[in-house]
Amino acid sequence: MTIAVVTFPGSNCDYDCYKALKDVVGAEAEFRWHRTESLGDVDAVVLPGGFSYGDYLRAGAIARFSPIMEAVVAFAGKGGPVLGICNGFQILCESGLLPGALLRNEKLLFSSHDVHLRVENADTIFTRAYRRHDVLRMPIAHGEGQYYADAETLSLLEGDERIVFRYVDSEGELSHETNPNGSAHAIAGIINEAGNVMGMMPHPERAVEEILGSTDGLGIFSSLVEHLRSGPAAVTV
Amino acid sequence: MDRVGREADGIAGGGGTGSTGAPEPRAGDPEITPELVREHGLSESEYEQIEEILGRTPTFTELGVFSAMWSEHCGYKNSKRLLRLLPTEAPWVIQGPGENAGVIDIGEGLALAFKIESHNHPSAVEPYQGAATGVGGILRDVFTMGARPVAILNSLRFGDLTSGRVRYLFSGVVKGIGDYGNCVGIPNIGGEVYFDRGYEGNPIVNAMCLGLMKAEDLIRGEAEGVGNTLMAVGARTGRDGIHGATFASEELSEDSEAKRPQVQVGDPFTEKLLLEASLELIRSDHIVGIQDMGAAGLTSSASEMAGRSGSGVELDTSEVPVREAGMTPYEILLSESQERMLVVAKKGREEEVRKILAKWELEAEPIGRVTDDGSFRILEAGKVVADVPALPLTEGCPTYEREGVESETTKGLRETDLAPYVKRDRDVESAFLELLGSPNIASRRWVYDQYDTTVRTQTAIRPGGSAGVIRIRGTNKGVAATTDGNGRYTFLHPRRGGMIAVAEAARNLTCVGALPTAVTNNLNFGNPLKPEIYFQLREAVLGMADACRLFETPVTGGNVSLYNETEGDAIYPTPVIGMVGILEDISTLTRHHFRNEGDAIVLLGENTEELGASEWLYVRHGLVAGEPPAVDLLEERRLQHALLALIEAGLLRSAQDCSEGGLACALATAAIGDGDSALGLHVELHDRIDPVALLFGEGQGRIIVSCAPEEETELHRMARNHGVPSRKLGTVGAPGGIFTIRAGNVAIRQPIEQLADAYFGSIPSLMETVEPATPPRLSQ
């Protein structure tokens, strides 16, 4: 089983994701350079955080045209699991694999601290290790994380339980103060209709060891690995 | 009389300009006049030395080159002799001062490169870009040594936040530092920021970077091997920041607007690519040297690389990739465009170098070669425009030892009798609340919330604790780092200020359980030609030297920023110490906040009756006066050893030192922690000291620790064995409980949540509710 971690020019969480997968979860992880046109034999893809192309123009706007993205879109189309974290989430929205967009944070400031997330849907291939309404703690670090979609899309997301994580307080309650960027419906992470592409702004790979302050992010990687171990064979693109 | 000397006496000057003959004046270049020389910041006697070295009149290009290399910034004219007083050696020092960054051995085949750098002047003009490019520069200093940057710190000083201009500078600087470091993906793990009207016109922006490498990967900035190829790597050269001095006083003309020095704009995206490409290059076998094109750009990088190796260089400016057409050799040599490197490639490997850069979407162009004639020779399309002996250029800068005299005004301020002020301020509770909300004591979360602190998944202690800590993957070790320096102390008593900066830095490191190991420093001072400023500089350096020697923390490098003045008013003399320490076993890591209800709160060290130079005096009386706290370095060292022993023995639950705001504020921050689980406390103080001094005095050498009640006896026993006074102050209270300190007949009694709100809310509310920050007014 192999999970590809894509490196775009300006990615800076690629190594962190790689380490979390390989050293902590014990999965086979490999880097893929953005200029590669094929993913090769892989079972899942992670689009890591960072500042691909410096976040110039709009976060993720330019990376989505990287040669490898065609392969990622095809892979996702065949049901291959794709996880986008932070900048990876932005790239997924820009490339149309996920609906909506990520705007500048409401207060226009970069925001870096631990947040609490409520698991809204524990029945996805990325969240089976959790229970519904578990409260997780992990860092955010972004300047453009305000999730936006039109009303219709939002109600679709709500109705289909495609909102996977919401920003809450430590008790699991919604409040304006704990929404760190002004996201619509306090959305921190969503999944596509087919259930194989998830994007989230917080950084689960930064919450996988005690020394980092939390291990709450582990479940996302272990859910994915568990799914791959029990699930179908690799999708080749 | 000021004493003048040449750094490298006996360096050959005169005559020999190599085989190519003296350069002809270049068409279009101005004539060398005394006026022009003055505009280049060179004194008459310095100019005479240049003529003597060359054996002729310099060309315009050569004049520019000398003026850059012999500037304060590159030549350390007024500080070099003082810097020699600092201890620089220890068995663990691999690379001391003189290279792009210092390097120490941290065991297991690993080395740590680190350095601090100032960007005060650029930040005063354009805070966002000034600070951003400051971070860019310090990152390059570290990765050109072959180390991967792993952490950033920043040390900042501004005027009072009540001024719109100050808020503009503050928010711009913080955003600049954040945007740059975040984009490159280097976590910020700490720093300082202070506000005092003494910095009103002249902010201080110092950035520090730490990098890790295998000791064997160390590479130096040397141009070796005759025939090897010089390559310009990274961003293109534009007219950024060219030699401001020259044009500042030029008569206004048609094209003076076009020629006016441009602000340097940082491009962190290119920096990230350059970082990856450089590390790949260094690990490859294709290059022998690499150096950042920092201050004075191509001039300093090329001549320093030649100077260090004793060889020569020859390069052609028409080969340098430029951003704008029509740039002169003078401009190309002195441009300070960012994100550029000078690389010495092995002859014949140019194509391989180019390929590595191309992978990262960057350019690498051959621009010259290494020679053996000791010359720094510049051509323009094959024609010589400058030919200067490299060693006198890089090492021959005249250095000065000046007269230093303490200012009478300062003496007067220091001798101010503070008793009447103490008498007037009997409401300790309101003083306490005001202090806790003072931007100099309140939480800096507003700042570090804008910095990525967790990228690279190695941050064990983020900003907000005593010192930042990162773990080192693949080992049990950790590295701790901090920056410290108190301008008020140094202003009122420079030598003590220098000592305290070192002592406090070491104390912060020991509080997390790290052994202080080495120092980088940034000397931020006013105009050294003024005797009272030179006095401050010399005294502060002497104090730092004593303390570094005693703590066995050699200085491996640093930076000097002088002339920090506006309209003749100097900033407070501000030596900033950047110190690193090692945790051999990261599981002993200790944090600053209390952990458990019922734990004993114990003070290590003695309370003193010292209120001079305190934040209390500034906040309550608007005064910067009095005698700064005394520091006994031997006692301080004993204290820190005791603390490390206690931590190693596993006795402590927390450790927090007393600094600005004194005992009361240290107790409050230990109780508040990161705000998520603030604990109450109950403390009784029985010292026979005026309660104001007891609560808010900034006496040195004190650490507040907490331990499980059953460990207290053992704690006192061990402290006694180390010759360190220890005594119980009180007990940790309940989550969300009451914070109570009784001192004689006065008391502070507040719900901890309320204190937490004051502590965290102060800077955000100053930044949000007052009229917005406004950009600078420039006459256009």
Next chain:
Amino acid sequence: MSRHRVEVLIQPRPGLLDPEGKVVHHALDSLGFPGIEEVRVGRAIHLEVDAADAEEARRQVDRMCRRLLANPVTEDYEIRIRAETEEERR
């Protein structure tokens, strides 16, 4: 072929909240500027493109906008041909 100076104005779509505009509006108010009714902050991209004529330049830039420069989910754009020029760059 001639060179065209083209300006692309990209603005947050009406109805979409514009956090930057809000902050700027508030700042102008508190600096005491009267009578400001609305502020919206967008991007202005200046391009120089070689094209057969102005119409062709516009068509090109329109494709750039749809492909990359503007995000259709959140932004509207407007293209303006500023000038036709063949003069040398400074």
Next chain:
Amino acid sequence: MSRHRVEVLIQPRPGLLDPEGKVVHHALDSLGFPGIEEVRVGRAIHLEVDAADAEEARRQVDRMCRRLLANPVTEDYEIRIRAETEEERR
């Protein structure tokens, strides 16, 4: 008094590095758009201000630019009065 629609175009000063423009230029090139000679990315601020007349509106906005909207050290600005309008807002 009437309402004026004003546009402020803010651009990085000539000669200053414009990293964003550089990256966008590069991206457009690699998307296969031909003939692009230069790209610079700036900001566009749209304001509606009440003022006695267009000249007065321009004066006001000019003061706003110098006070807040543009950074004189790194940016140039241009003010355009787009229209005089009293119609109701959408």
